[in-house]
Amino acid sequence: KYEYSNFGMGLLGHILSFSARMSYDDLVKTRILEPLKMNETTITLSPVLKSRMAQGFDQNGEPISNWDFLTFQGAGALRSTAKDMAKFVAANAGLSKSDLAGAFAEAHQARRDAGGRMKIGLAWHILSDASGDIVWHNGGTGGFRSFAGFNQLQKRGIVLLTNTAESVDDIGFHFLDASIPLKKIKPFVAVNEKILDEYAGIYQFAPSVFFTITRRVDKLFAQLTGQSSLRVFAETENEFYYKVVSAKLTFNRGEGGKIESLTLHQNGDQIAKKIK
The missing domain is CATH 2.40.128.50 (Lipocalin)
Incomplete structure (x- = not known):
């Protein structure tokens, strides 16, 4: 039975870093970030990156403090930029050359049914689609939401990062397959x-x-x-x-x-x- 667990991902990150005898931050940098030249992705922000950190907003449009993961960092501790995440998606989709291509391909293999047209690989979700499988993942922490996905057959990929609690999944799916509708946004008016x-x-x-x-x-x-x-x-x-x-x-x-x-x-x- 398919059940996705953020706690499980955090625990997995802890086990991997323990096995490698290095911090999770250093492990990800060594194995993934440095080979892909993702220089703006990290857990511990430099003063320059900290100055560029966006303010997050909750579902009411109110400012909210960002989350800091002291433990189980595999659940979502990394901070990144759209430019860096585009490098990650391009490498996964085969749109750029990478020594990690074999590992990425292994991660895209479906392991379990996840209901309907959805399957799960190694963290990646796979949506069976007439235009080609859509491989994707999303996430959310305090005041932020994200979506990353690609369609290898169509040679298309997308990264969406937002500093609000509003989901952007529909935009990502619609970009990868225009037949998947965008959610309807209700207008609102200003009142004195x-x-x-x-x-x-x-x-x-x-x-x-x-x-x-x-x-x-x-x-x-x-x-x-x-x-x-x-x-x-x-x-x-x-x-x-x-x-x-x-x-x-x-x-x-x-x-x-x-x-x-x-x-x-x-x-x-x-x-x-x-x-x-």
Whole structure:
């Protein structure tokens, strides 16, 4: 049975470095980075690379600190650039010559079924496709997401790095096979901060269930009792939607023009009265 484990990848990295009697950082540099001349890929950043480190942002568009892996570094401790990762993908895809070609080819061999048209090689996922197998992997750490993939038959490869928690997988797959659709991006509009302040407050669904609405500069956040605070995006002046779940909020005004309640549109409509 296929199960992908980040913990398992971290443990594997630890075992390999222990066996080689060197740090994971040095092991990867010696075996992969130096042969491919990937000079901007490392775990420990130099002052120059540190000055170029992008700020990461969470799913709400808020700044978030990046993750530092002190142990199990094989799970995602390396920092890199698009230019360096392009070298890695080109070498894997056979678009550039490398002494590692044999090892890369071995890693691309399917080992297990992963459901549907997907199989798993040595860390690489393989999507069976009419235009040629798409070999790919993605990743995410605090405030960052990545996608790398290639189609050897089509001689195409792509690297996507973003400093947000939003997935870019659909862009990568669409580039490698245009028949794979891009996800639909819902537009959102700007709402005057004074109006957002009118929405801010506490709304009651039940005796112990509340919606807390807050404004942070020009953004609106909603928090249901016992859940995380999530950003909601304005579809119209009084209608907002979530990106992370399939739900909407509508703010309702009374006869005097004041906000009296909100309606949660999720598995039906539920009204919460504004109490504060």
